[in-house]
């Protein structure tokens with residue numbers, strides 16, 4: 001397992017990239033995410049979607065929620081040093097997410113089969129579970145990015 005600088009400060013995770021539209025501090029839509037790694041695997045934390053993420057007034061947009069699910073699922077894997085992309089993402093909305101509502105999250109690897117890992121992300125509000133997401137993530141070689149003309153600005157993000 002990698003010992004990421006992100007995991008050495010009381011298990012807290014910091015944004016993986018300044019310009020990531022979900023977690024990056026340069027993003028005008030940066031989501032308030034406070035993610036921590038309580039143990040060897042998995043992530044817990046808090047998430048708040050606000051008025052920048054609404055679909056109808058007062059309710060978070062389902063696409064914004066899905067992006068947050070993808071971000072959290074990805075964080076579970078990158079902190080383990082896994083180089084991956086998301087191949088498929090399903091998001092089940094059990095109840096509306098209100099803008100400004102503080103949610104707790106937990107995420108973990110549900111299964112690993114060959115290059116495929118399924119990561120589950122649960123989001124809950126004060127009244128209980130609001131979202132369950134499942135990301136099917138596929139391990140990829142470094143060439144997945146280098147053949148696209150991308151270099152260390154991407155490949156260095158994995159396994160820090």
Ligand SMILES: CCCCC/C=C\C/C=C\C/C=C\C/C=C\CCCC(=O)SCCNC(=O)CCNC(=O)[C@H](O)C(C)(C)COP(=O)(O)OP(=O)(O)OC[C@H]1O[C@@H](n2cnc3c(N)ncnc32)[C@H](O)[C@@H]1OP(=O)(O)O
Nearest residue numbers: 016070071074075078084085086087088114116138157158
């Ligand atoms: C822009 C990339 C960013 C990546 C990560 C980002 C940041 C990393 C750093 C820190 C991150 C911290 C937090 C993370 C934050 C966000 C995470 C975002 C992650 C993303 O958002 S990333 C962008 C969107 N994502 C893509 O850009 C993928 C496009 N796509 C492809 O690049 C190929 O499609 C690929 C590589 C997926 C597969 O291609 P391939 O040729 O390598 O392999 P192949 O097709 O053989 O599939 C192998 C096995 O997966 C099964 N399989 C494949 N696809 C499936 C599907 N859809 N449903 C069910 N099963 C599927 C096959 O059935 C086979 O299964 P089996 O082995 O059992 O036969």
